[in-house]
Amino acid sequence: MLASPEYTVELAATTAAAYERVKSVIPAIEWAVHAPYVAAINDLKKQRNAVVLAHNYQTPEIYHCVADISGDSLALARRAAETDAEVIVLAGVHFMAETAKLLNPGKIVLIPDERAGCSLAESITAENVRELRQQHPGVPVVTYVNTSAEVKAESDICCTSGNAVAVIESLGTEKVIFIPDEYLAAYVAQQTDVEIIPWQGHCEVHERFTAEELEQYRENYDQLTIIAHPECPPDVLKAADFVGSTAQMQNYVQSRRPRRVLMVTECSMSDNVAADISDVEFIRPCNLCPHMKRITLANIYQALETLEPRVEIDAAIAARARRSVERMLALGG
Ligand code: 13P
Ligand code: SF4
Numbered sequence: 463m464l465a466s467p468e469y470t471v472e473l474a475a476t477t478a479a480a481y482e483r484v485k486s487v488i489p490a491i492e493w494a495v496h497a498p499y500v501a502a503i504n505d506l507k508k509q510r511n512a513v514v515l516a517h518n519y520q521t522p523e524i525y526h527c528v529a530d531i532s533g534d535s536l537a538l539a540r541r542a543a544e545t546d547a548e549v550i551v552l553a554g555v556h557f558m559a560e561t562a563k564l565l566n567p568g569k570i571v572l573i574p575d576e577r578a579g580c581s582l583a584e585s586i587t588a589e590n591v592r593e594l595r596q597q598h599p600g601v602p603v604v605t606y607v608n609t610s611a612e613v614k615a616e617s618d619i620c621c622t623s624g625n626a627v628a629v630i631e632s633l634g635t636e637k638v639i640f641i642p643d644e645y646l647a648a649y650v651a652q653q654t655d656v657e658i659i660p661w662q663g664h665c666e667v668h669e670r671f672t673a674e675e676l677e678q679y680r681e682n683y684d685q686l687t688i689i690a691h692p693e694c695p696p697d698v699l700k701a702a703d704f705v706g707s708t709a710q711m712q713n714y715v716q717s718r719r720p721r722r723v724l725m726v727t728e729c730s731m732s733d734n735v736a737a738d739i740s741d742v743e744f745i746r747p748c749n750l751c752p753h754m755k756r757i758t759l760a761n762i763y764q765a766l767e768t769l770e771p772r773v774e775i776d777a778a779i780a781a782r783a784r785r786s787v788e789r790m791l792a793l794g795g
Contacts, residue, residue, distance in 0.1 A: 464502055464763060469494040476501050480527040486740065487522050487733045496523040499759035503528045506766040513547040514762065515562065517554035518708040519728040519754040522737055524553050528762060532734075534709035535561075535607050536622040540791060542566060551765055555753045556773075557583045560611045563773040564784045571773045574761035578753045582608040582693075585663030586642040591616035594639050598659055603639045604630055605786060606646060608665075611775045613641070614783035620790040623692050624707035626650045630658070632793055645669070649692040649699055667751045668693035671726050675747060676701040679724055683745055687720035691727040698726060711735075715742060728754060 477497040481488075488496070500523065507514065507530070515538050516529035525532055531541045535558060542550060542562035549570045552559035557580055559573035591603060591613055605617035606626070614620060621629035627650050630638050638656055640647045642663030651658040671694050680686055689711050690702035699705050704714050708727065712735050715723055722743045725732050729748030736744045765771070775783070 463760060464498055467495075467498040469497050473497050473501055477527075483526045484522045484737050487737045493523075496527070496759055499523075499763050500527045503759065503763050503766060506763065510549045510766055510769070511547050512549035512551060512766060513545050514551045514553055515542060515558075517558060517754065518712065518734060519730050519751055520553045520734075520757060521730050521755075522733045523759060524757065524762065525730070525734045526737055528759065529553060534622065534624055534707045536624045536707065537709055538562070539565065539607065539622075539787065543791060549766075549769065551762055552773075553757045553762060554578070555580045555583075555751075557608055557610065559773045560775060560783075561607055561787055563775055564611065564614075564780055564787055567780060567784075570769055572765040572769065573771060573773055574758070574765040575756040576771050578756040580608050580753055581666035582606065582642050582663045583610055583613075586613055586661055588612040588616045590661070591641065594641070594659070594661070598637070598639055601637045601639050601659065602633050602635055603641065604633070605641050606643050607787070607790075609642060611779050611783040614786045615779045616782075617641075617786045618789070620786045622707060622790075624709060625790070625793070626692075627653045628793060629790055630654055630656050643693055645695055645699075646692045648696050649705065665693040667728055667749045668698075668726075669695060670749050671695070671698045671747075673697035673701045676724070676726070679745060679747065683722055683724075685721045686745065687718075687723045689714055689723065689725055694726055702726060715739065730754070 481493050513530040514528050516525045516532045539561050543565040550562050551572045555578045563571040602618040605620050607620050607622050639659045641661040644660050644662050647658050647660035688702045689704040724745040728751045732744045732746050
């Protein structure tokens, strides 16, 4: 905790530019709670030569006011590989922090709450991957980045929702084992001739959306554009006008400027995009990711203050996992 989290006149002036960015999505009364942390974190980052990387599902006061780099999993991995900072704070979930550490073995990588997990990452173990290889000899393993370093170490290459088809096709094989998201696997199977052998992992956030719910929204709102994340079930994706990674969803809204949009994904996504756009109406059915929401301004501050908790990965596992991530990044795109 900050020693004196008071919202003074000076603090209001120091943080005025930050508040300007989020005032359409954060009421002034709430800003008084965030402002002391925003100022303290931005000071501490300079002292520590640190950067904050924030995923698109972080709350707006993190995403717009203390993050140096923000984006989807692919962008965070790419930018983590490029940073000159000595300390990286990953405002996101544990697998994202592990990816940053794999790409920066000599740097301090902090995850403000170690309990920030992911139901997809928990759905599969390294032993499961070894068994899959035995069942399908010679078939390469393409692994969604939403997995542990141990699972990445057993894989041939990683992918994200933004590049899955390109990664699969880069291998030039007739079949791939694609783990662990069953719905993403079904979605990519529609975009490629490569045979996909899936695993039965699901995202606990996206699996809760239903096609009936989307139909109801279409009935209630005319001229509604529905865009969905590919971790949603197949009937939800079928009911959507566009499907893409969180960055692709954001680009869609920023470039196409639909009159009304419903982003079928985690709650903070709409807030973060809406903060920059005033001419699009956001309809917000949202499901919270409890793991993403473990990250707060208070624990980002604490992590920078104490330089804990650090992400550490066994060197032998890291060397193998890094190869899978770097092989994906080398594809570019
Ligand atoms: P993106 O790579 O599309 O940001 O997705 C990450 C994630 O965890 C979605 O639930
Ligand atoms: Fe994992 Fe789903 Fe949360 Fe993304 S939204 S971090 S896939 S549980």
